[in-house]
Amino acid sequence: MIIGTAGHIDHGKTSLVKALTGVDADRLKEEKARGITIDLGYAYTPLPNGDVLGFVDVPGHEKLVHNMLAGATGIDYVLLVIAADDGSMPQTREHLAILDLLGLNCGAVALTKIDRVAPERIAAVMHEIHGLLAGTGLDNSPIFPLSAITGQGVAELRAHLDITALELPKRSRAGHFRLAVDRAFTIAGTGTVVTGTVFSGAVHIGDKLIVSPTGIEVRVRGIHAQNQVAESGHAGQRCALNLAGIQFEKNDVHRGDWLLEVPVHAPSQRFDAQFHLLATEQKALKHWTPVHLHIGASDVMARLAILEGDSIEPGGTALVQLITDKPICPLNGDRFILRDQSANRTLGGGKVLDPFPPARNRRTPARIAALQAMHATQHDEALALAMAVATTGLDLTRFAQSRNIRSEEAQQLWRSLPMQVVTTPSAEFGFTPAYWLVLKQTVLARLSQEHAENPDFIGPDRTRLQRMALPALPRPVFAALLDELLGSRQITQSGPWLHLPDHKVTLSAAEEKQWQMILPLLQAEPYQPPRVRDIANTLSLDEDNVRMLLRRVARVGDVYLVAHDHYFTKQAVAQLSNIIKEIAVTRDGISAAEFRDQINTGRKLAIQILEFFNRIVYTRRTGDKHRLRQESASMDTGF
Numbered sequence: 036m037i038i039g040t041a042g043h044i045d046h047g048k049t050s051l052v053k054a055l056t057g058v059d060a061d062r063l064k065e066e067k068a069r070g071i072t073i074d075l076g077y078a079y080t081p082l083p084n085g086d087v088l089g090f091v092d093v094p095g096h097e098k099l100v101h102n103m104l105a106g107a108t109g110i111d112y113v114l115l116v117i118a119a120d121d122g123s124m125p126q127t128r129e130h131l132a133i134l135d136l137l138g139l140n141c142g143a144v145a146l147t148k149i150d151r152v153a154p155e156r157i158a159a160v161m162h163e164i165h166g167l168l169a170g171t172g173l174d175n176s177p178i179f180p181l182s183a184i185t186g187q188g189v190a191e192l193r194a195h196l197d198i199t200a201l202e203l204p205k206r207s208r209a210g211h212f213r214l215a216v217d218r219a220f221t222i223a224g225t226g227t228v229v230t231g232t233v234f235s236g237a238v239h240i241g242d243k244l245i246v247s248p249t250g251i252e253v254r255v256r257g258i259h260a261q262n263q264v265a266e267s268g269h270a271g272q273r274c275a276l277n278l279a280g281i282q283f284e285k286n287d288v289h290r291g292d293w294l295l296e297v298p299v300h301a302p303s304q305r306f307d308a309q310f311h312l313l314a315t316e317q318k319a320l321k322h323w324t325p326v327h328l329h330i331g332a333s334d335v336m337a338r339l340a341i342l343e344g345d346s347i348e349p350g351g352t353a354l355v356q357l358i359t360d361k362p363i364c365p366l367n368g369d370r371f372i373l374r375d376q377s378a379n380r381t382l383g384g385g386k387v388l389d390p391f392p393p394a395r396n397r398r399t400p401a402r403i404a405a406l407q408a409m410h411a412t413q414h415d416e417a418l419a420l421a422m423a424v425a426t427t428g429l430d431l432t433r434f435a436q437s438r439n440i441r442s443e444e445a446q447q448l449w450r451s452l453p454m455q456v457v458t459t460p461s462a463e464f465g466f467t468p469a470y471w472l473v474l475k476q477t478v479l480a481r482l483s484q485e486h487a488e489n490p491d492f493i494g495p496d497r498t499r500l501q502r503m504a505l506p507a508l509p510r511p512v513f514a515a516l517l518d519e520l521l522g523s524r525q526i527t528q529s530g531p532w533l534h535l536p537d538h539k540v541t542l543s544a545a546e547e548k549q550w551q552m553i554l555p556l557l558q559a560e561p562y563q564p565p566r567v568r569d570i571a572n573t574l575s576l577d578e579d580n581v582r583m584l585l586r587r588v589a590r591v592g593d594v595y596l597v598a599h600d601h602y603f604t605k606q607a608v609a610q611l612s613n614i615i616k617e618i619a620v621t622r623d624g625i626s627a628a629e630f631r632d633q634i635n636t637g638r639k640l641a642i643q644i645l646e647f648f649n650r651i652v653y654t655r656r657t658g659d660k661h662r663l664r665q666e667s668a669s670m671d672t673g674f
Contacts, residue, residue, distance in 0.1 A: 312351050
């Protein structure tokens with residue numbers, strides 16, 4: 036169990052920690068000289084069962100709240116320290132508000148310096164404390180009158196902490212390892228050491244981690260967990276990790292950084308959250324207000340974008356987006372505190388909902404509904420709610436990353452709910468079965484409309500059909516949707532053209548007669564057939580009539596316009612697509628020169644053919660190479 040102190044300056048926090056543990060948590064020369072705590076201090080003491088109690092001692096000065104915040108996140112138990120002679124003071128109330136905003140609701144009050152006051156004063160301050168805690172997460176917490184000087188009451192508090200440590204539920208070790216760095220220093224003969232609270236997961240000697248947000252790779256050489264040499268550390272412990280890395284120096288890690296496993300290294304400069312403005316504020320908080328953001332052990336400047344309305348009234352709660360001036364590493368559920376631009380007072384705090392929000396359309400009803408779904412703490416509940424409002428599918432990969440869900444747990448979660456999972460090269464997307472059916476019906480309805488509006492066309496290609504029916508859907512997801520419709524024969528493919536099975540485009544008798552005259556010319560040299568003018572001259576036909584006929588045949592799907600006035604038969608296009616696939620798969624792409632040599636044509640025509648396949652989204656050009664698109668590698672092109 037990790038215990039964090041809180042309270043006003045000179046109320047005896049450090050003296051109390053020393054009385055409980057025998058350790059002076061003030062480690063800096065300046066702290067000892069001035070008799071005040073300036074930075075975070077740490078102390079440890081064994082429990083009867085062999086475990087260890089960890090203490091984080093925080094400064095109480097009003098100008099050092101940023102240091103207090105660096106130590107307050109990640110603790111399990113609060114020890115609010117109030118001096119009997121002073122009673123509650125400004126930083127008592129500010130620290131209490133911060134603890135409440137951080138969701139810390141397990142703790143006790145140490146009423147210190149009772150040796151300096153009369154019993155009547157003790158009773159009065161205890162009554163005052165009950166009123167102070169009312170309505171907060173620490174409401175009805177036990178109060179322990181004591182004196183760190185005489186020792187009176189210290190044993191009772193220590194016994195309470197020992198019992199609580201045994202009864203407090205252990206933190207789950209699920210998820211990837213995350214440690215919020217609050218100190219980094221060098222020890223001679225050992226190297227760089229960082230300390231911090233483990234938010235999730237576990238770490239072992241030899242593990243490879245990422246210093247985030249910088250992305251520097253490190254290896255764990257040694258571990259102290261709760262001030263004891265260990266082979267591993269886990270969530271709920273304070274750990275000191277000895278780090279090493281090829282490109283790693285001591286100056287590469289600082290307070291506010293994170294040590295993470297690779298899957299949760301995803302720095303960003305914006306996140307969406309639920310925010311509560313303290314009722315003690317004198318006026319409403321306006322949109323785009325500059326603030327100090329405290330999250331993990333970091334303190335960064337940010338702007339507050341309000342997603343509901345233009346301001347937040349004192350005591351109000353709203354959905355917001357925070358845009359930071361440098362990358363940070365939040366995840367869903369992380370708590371944060373906002374202070375004003377000059378860092379003089381605490382404004383409020385809240386909880387991260389989405390660490391990967393859109394920069395645009397952040398106030399739309401659909402987006403607000405998605406954020407409301409992310410409030411759920413249970414993964415399965417959040418998943419069901421999020422899918423229900425995901426109009427283009429829920430990115431399951433991002434969902435798992437944002438909530439720090441390991442791959443094996445994520446797959447079990449996907450199987451636990453009725454859902455359509457679409458796997459793409461970059462992510463997995465989830466849909467409710469009902470909505471997946473709606474998407475298919477949307478495509479069929481739009482295709483039917485297209486046939487009614489353009490009866491002389493066989494149908495659109497994949498790219499055009501998506502633009503007409505579901506333009507916002509990720510392309511690989513749309514490809515999977517089409518594959519299902521094609522597999523069930525609800526849609527038919529003729530070459531790259533898609534149409535309903537009963538939709539046909541036919542030629543008139545005269546057109547069919549002319550077409551049978553033209554076809555042999557196109558088949559004679561399939562990879563370099565004659566152009567429209569050459570066909571007209573050879574057959575002594577009107578050039579415009581030939582052009583119009585070939586356009587109509589193209590609508591049927593028997594020829595393709597590869598370049599200006601240059602039509603290829605569907606058989607030739609199918610053969611060319613196979614040639615491209617065979618070479619591109621084995622050589623990671625195909626160049627114009629390689630393609631020219633393979634089909635024995637001129638370079639210009641080879642380039643035009645490759646550009647045609649780029650246009651129909653069969654390939655994409657990357658530098659001098661034309662690479663097969665992922666969805667083309669396995670799909671039936673229909674040529």
